Amino acid sequence: MFIMQTLRRAVQLNGDGVATIFAGRRRSWRELESRVARLAGGLIGLGVKAGDRVAILSLNSDRYMEYFYGVPWAGAAVNPVNIRLAVPEIAYTLNDSGSTVLFVDDTFAALLPALRPQLEFVRHVIFAGDGEKPEGCLDYESLIEQSAPVEDANVGGDELAGLFYTGGTTGRSKGVMLSHDNLVFNALNVVAEMGYDRDTVYMHAAPMFHLADMASTFAVTLAAGTHCIVPRFDVDAVLQLIQQEKVTNTLLVPTMINLLASSGRIRDFDVSSMKRMLYGASPMPEAVLLSAMEQMPTVSFAQGYGQTEASPIITSLGPEYHVPGGAKLRSAGRAALGVEVAVMDADDREVPRGTVGEICARGANVMLGYWGMEAATAETLRHGWLHTGDLGYMDEQGFVFIVDRAKDMVISGGENIFSVEVEGAIYSHPAVRECAVIGIPDDRWGEAVHAVIVLGEGAEATESEIIDHCREKIAGYKVPRSVEFRTEPLPISGAGKILKNELRSPYWEGNQKQVN
Structure with a gap:
């Protein structure tokens, strides 16, 4: 599989349809493809070679979308940086990955004076914001304007598509290596679970650097839908965008849904266009979920459980199980399509149904390994299974119930x-x-x-x-x-x-x- 297949399909199916909506800019799939080909040409002109890592430190934007496609079009791998990291942590991510090019926006350009002296491999910084270009940076729009389009490098399969660094809250941050096969397989799964199609208007409100949102980045493109983007989560901005652009789908993490449900603002906006809301990335308190369901009765809620190492979806719980008082409402659902799930004991033996153990998974979604960390890779992928570090149990119908992170x-x-x-x-x-x-x-x-x-x-x-x-x-x-x-x-x-x-x-x- 090739990430670029998702873009080419969108152009074939819906070339004149709206691909991205952001800050008053609307671009069609055909325009997006043209810009991506020129962005790739610009990167190659800067010396980016096949397999190189290209990083981005930015809030959500339409240019973030173009980055996700321009980098693989050039044959390189993405490295989306966590926007909550401190300068030394950002420098570690960029140095450990060996990233040679860095994209920044207006918000994070302010970190460059402190960041640059710590960087070992970054040769070029590209300013992808809308304000004044910082000194020593290349301008994103000028790079696209001045670069000739290049042919797609056609990199795919088990080649590295990106490095996605985990939070590093329990030690050294790990660079999760995901392949083209990993990401596109997951996208196919998300299309099936979420029912994305050409009429989908998906809102990016969760951070685009994170796999929870990124799963829909490639899936919505595969379905030739529309990407509607807000820079960061804000209750009023999100509700305003849903009303204005008739958003149909989104993913929000539980903390965001909690802020939305407790804001008292939902009733002030028309959210009737919303068909389905996916949640995941951390445990969802049942009281918060029930409050959100009550305030948005026309929205079908669905849960995705997984982690970065699984690209990310492992299990899913569809809207049919989101019934107040339902027996499965507290579960994380059942194994996603093409994913095998088992609950193991400390000796990697499957435990009886109803017994708490470590949740493990295997399938085409599971990572290649951790960047430069062979021992950690071997430990996490032992005996061919991804060991999640999450504790849970499986019932007789195959529903997985998460009880906690082992460390929590x-x-x-x-x-x-x-x-x-x-x-x-x-x-x-x-x-x-x-x-x-x-x-x-x-x-x-x-x-x-x-x-x-x-x-x-x-x-x-x-x-x-x-x-x-x-x-x-x-x-x-x-x-x-x-x-x-x-x-x-x-x-x-x-x-x-x-x-x-x-x-x-x-x-x-x-x-x-x-x-x-």
Whole structure:
């Protein structure tokens, strides 16, 4: 398979149809293909060769879309950089990958003075913003204007399509190597699961650097639909775009859906065009999901579970199972098309149905490995299975239930306590807007369950009230022993996941291990 097949098909099927909508710019698929061919010519003129890595550090835009196709058209591999990283972390990503060209927009051009002295391989910086070009940068539009189109390099199959760095919250950040086969296979799967077609208007509101959104980047193109883009998630901007452009589909991570559902703004906009909303990338509290379903009754919700190493989808839960009180609503669904899923014990033996173990997967979506990390690759892909690090179980019908990340599980008095379950109980309290549950050191129990909570605007609750509320929902040993209230939003990653490592850090300072 070839990434460029998705673009060529879109041009064949819908050449004059709208490909991208962003900041007042509307371009057809034919125009997009022409610009991509010229962008590839410009990159080759800068010395980019087959297999080279080309990076981007940018908010969402139509030029981000062109980057995703211009780089493989030139035979190179993409390296989309996490927008929430600090300068030293960005430099590590660029240096470790050996990226030779970097695209930046207006927002991240400001980091260049601090970033440039740390870069080992980047030879050219291309400014892909709309403001004034920073000194020492090449201009994106000038590069396209002044470059002749080139023939597609026709790179595909198991050749490297991109490096996608994981968050690095538990050590050295890993560069996940995904092939053309990986990404296009996943796109085919997403088209089938989401029902994308030429009439699809997909909104990119989650960050485009992340595989959760990127799955639809290639899938919507494959279906010859329309990409409608906002720079970053903002409740009013998202609702305004849905109303204005008659958006039909999107992906939002649970933190975004929570902000949307708790905003009180949905009723002020016409969101009737929305057909399906996919969510994933982190656990979805049931109370948040039910609130969103109630406020957007015409929207069909679907869940995708996976990770970067799986391109990313492993399982999916369709709209037919999104029924309040439904037996499968808390599950992550069943194995996606062409993906095999098993729950394994510590010896990599499949456990009986209903038994908690590590979720493992295999299929054409599974990564080539980690860039320059052979030992970590061998450990993660042992015995031919991708070991996700997620704990869960499978029922008799093949539905997978995620109980926690292995690293987020709290072990208190010898009992395994899954933070996701405790968070679900807390989110069902009407005053709670955001919460995260972590384990903190405890002299008696080893670890104690601690909740960090942000209340809704104007809402009130006390520590004892939250604890009593949880006692009605979950077993006593799972109930938080302490509650911390914050007024600022909880820290999140570029992908919208709550950064529990940052919440844990003050409590574990001076400990060599994050367990007690």
